[in-house]
Amino acid sequence: MEMLQYALRKLITGIPLILGVTLISFLLMVYFGPDKTYDLIGKNATPEQIAEIRHQLGYDRPFLTRYLEYLKELVTLDFGYSDSTGERVSSILKRTIPISLALVLPGFVLGNLLGIALALAAAWYRGRWLDKLIMGGSVVGMSVSFLIVIIAFQILLSSNYGLGWFPVRGWNVYDFGDYLRYVTVPTLATVFVALGYNTRFYRAVFVEEMGRDHVRTARAFGTPPAELLFKHVLKNALIPIITRIMFSIPFVVISGALLIESYFGIPGVGLVTYDAITTGDQPVLKAVVGLTAALFVLVLILNDILYKVVDPRVSLK
Amino acid sequence: MNRSRERTSLWAKAWYKLRRDRIGMISLGVVLLYFVVALGVWLGLWGQGWSQVEGPMWAPPGPKYWLGTNIIGQDIFERALYSTRTAFDVGLVVAVLSTLLGGLMGGLAGYFSNRWADELILWLMGVLDAIPFYLFVAALAYALQGNPYAMHIAMIATFWTTTARLVRGEVIKLKQFEFVEAARAIGLPRRLILFRHILPNTFHILLVQATIVFVGAIKSEVILSFLGLGVTDGVSWGLMIAESTQEVQAGHFSNFVTASSFLFVLVMAFNLFADALQDALDPRKVSA
Numbered sequence: 107m108e109m110l111q112y113a114l115r116k117l118i119t120g121i122p123l124i125l126g127v128t129l130i131s132f133l134l135m136v137y138f139g140p141d142k143t144y145d146l147i148g149k150n151a152t153p154e155q156i157a158e159i160r161h162q163l164g165y166d167r168p169f170l171t172r173y174l175e176y177l178k179e180l181v182t183l184d185f186g187y188s189d190s191t192g193e194r195v196s197s198i199l200k201r202t203i204p205i206s207l208a209l210v211l212p213g214f215v216l217g218n219l220l221g222i223a224l225a226l227a228a229a230w231y232r233g234r235w236l237d238k239l240i241m242g243g244s245v246v247g248m249s250v251s252f253l254i255v256i257i258a259f260q261i262l263l264s265s266n267y268g269l270g271w272f273p274v275r276g277w278n279v280y281d282f283g284d285y286l287r288y289v290t291v292p293t294l295a296t297v298f299v300a301l302g303y304n305t306r307f308y309r310a311v312f313v314e315e316m317g318r319d320h321v322r323t324a325r326a327f328g329t330p331p332a333e334l335l336f337k338h339v340l341k342n343a344l345i346p347i348i349t350r351i352m353f354s355i356p357f358v359v360i361s362g363a364l365l366i367e368s369y370f371g372i373p374g375v376g377l378v379t380y381d382a383i384t385t386g387d388q389p390v391l392k393a394v395v396g397l398t399a400a401l402f403v404l405v406l407i408l409n410d411i412l413y414k415v416v417d418p419r420v421s422l423k
Numbered sequence: 424m425n426r427s428r429e430r431t432s433l434w435a436k437a438w439y440k441l442r443r444d445r446i447g448m449i450s451l452g453v454v455l456l457y458f459v460v461a462l463g464v465w466l467g468l469w470g471q472g473w474s475q476v477e478g479p480m481w482a483p484p485g486p487k488y489w490l491g492t493n494i495i496g497q498d499i500f501e502r503a504l505y506s507t508r509t510a511f512d513v514g515l516v517v518a519v520l521s522t523l524l525g526g527l528m529g530g531l532a533g534y535f536s537n538r539w540a541d542e543l544i545l546w547l548m549g550v551l552d553a554i555p556f557y558l559f560v561a562a563l564a565y566a567l568q569g570n571p572y573a574m575h576i577a578m579i580a581t582f583w584t585t586t587a588r589l590v591r592g593e594v595i596k597l598k599q600f601e602f603v604e605a606a607r608a609i610g611l612p613r614r615l616i617l618f619r620h621i622l623p624n625t626f627h628i629l630l631v632q633a634t635i636v637f638v639g640a641i642k643s644e645v646i647l648s649f650l651g652l653g654v655t656d657g658v659s660w661g662l663m664i665a666e667s668t669q670e671v672q673a674g675h676f677s678n679f680v681t682a683s684s685f686l687f688v689l690v691m692a693f694n695l696f697a698d699a700l701q702d703a704l705d706p707r708k709v710s711a
């Protein structure tokens with residue numbers, strides 16, 4: 107009950123954020139965005155026809171009315187029809203979001219788990235050669251552009267110049283075997299790129315935790331390493347870990363998938379977004395921006411509730 | 424005597440520490456080398472033939488074309504040199520302006536913490552952080568009607584928030600110190616207290632953040648240019664990689680490898696230098 111109250115209160119404080127995001131995206135994409143009039147009219151249109159089209163597009167209505175309409179679309183999840191394909195935006199999203207999730211999830215989970223594991227090892231052997239090896243590797247990982255990793259992995263694993271084990275591009279998934287064949291290369295690329303940043307971040311968190319008094323005391327009592335690392339270090343370091351993971355969720359779904367999907371030609375929400383960017387498909391863009399902002403607020407709330415779950419000292423007041 | 428007094432200042436200490444950091448100094452050397460390359464392109468000393476279509480298609484590396492030619496016969500080495508300039512253009516403009524903006528906003532928010540100005544800035548940062556980056560760049564490019572600086576502006580507008588958060592935290596801490604209290608007690612105007620007494624003490628944060636933003640800007644530029652949202656006039660490593668994706672399928676890797684290596688070495692050196700700088704400036708930072 108307390109939790110529900112808290113969530114509702116948080117939801118209300120999230121409203122200014124959603125208003126801000128939608129206002130900025132509305133200003134940039136619609137109000138100052140491309141004028142669609144001349145895409146829709148034929149040759150030699152009369153001024154009346156132009157005015158008619160502009161009226162249909164809503165260009166003659168005041169700013170506030172148009173903005174409120176956008177908000178209404180967001181609340182009712184009804185974004186109208188795509189400019190380029192004519193399909194309902196909600197049905198496009200329903201079709202593509204599951205594909206993106208299936209594509210991104212393995213890499214996201216593995217990248218974080220491996221990052222935590224490597225960071226624990228590095229922090230445990232702090233200053234020794236294993237630590238230096240892991241940290242050196244993560245600086246290299248951070249320095250290679252995501253784009254280069256994608257292309258290089260495709261050459262090495264999928265093309266005829268490399269091993270040629272996996273399909274070069276596309277997404278013809280009908281069963282689990284297909285899924286594994288198509289998801290492997292993108293997953294490896296994502297993990298490779300995420301690992302450098304994650305390991306570095308988590309190591310800093312663990313090193314700080316290991317310097318605390320309770321860890322020193324536990325060590326003095328002769329706690330075995332595994333118990334020390336998992337019970338005393340990892341458990342106490344959960345709050346920054348959760349924050350990092352939660353806040354990357356809204357962007358992993360869209361921004362993270364945009365490059366992979368457009369390069370591998372995978373029909374997920376990232377590719378739809380990319381196509382919408384290049385063709386100026388406003389209904390799709392509005393939907394994507396609005397939903398990301400909503401997801402962001404949701405994550406903010408969930409994040410605070412998770413704090414409470416892992417740390418009973420945190421109060422939800 | 425003189426020497427020992429010198430070392431007591433933060434900057435002298437940091438410089439002393441940095442000079443003894445071998446990896447840090449080597450990476451600084453590499454960054455400076457790139458900077459000289461970029462400077463040479465600015466001054467017109469080299470890299471000027473990047474757009475000439477004169478060689479045969481896919482010429483192998485040799486004395487005339489050091490790293491071969493690309494799909495339409497342009498010299499890959501010249502293009503990579505010119506792209507260094509593009510990278511520094513983007514990196515410097517974005518790093519300097521977004522750090523200034525972040526310092527200013529963070530300073531204001533921290534100084535007026537828990538007042539309306541702070542709330543407003545925090546709200547703005549939250550909003551900017553919640554917009555997907557690629558979409559923001561694309562939207563801004565539309566709104567600015569193909570202005571070649573749309574990408575720069577988009578990066579400045581989004582990258583300052585991290586700096587501002589760090590500066591805000593530091594300013595909140597600093598403003599409780601005695602020297603601020605003293606400044607207030609002798610009746611200095613708030614403007615002077617903030618800009619002359621508090622913000623200069625956050626300079627080490629700004630410097631480190633600027634190096635981190637520089638790397639971020641170069642990496643983003645490559646991906647944005649590849650997606651067709653970035654550099655429109657001139658050439659960049661991202662554009663080279665974009666054109667190389669066709670060549671790679673035909674088994675010609677020179678363009679891809681050249682652009683990737685130039686990018687990788689610069690980013691790696693800058694990352695290592697940023698680390699060394701942070702180690703030198705922040706005594707509290709946990710490191711090896």
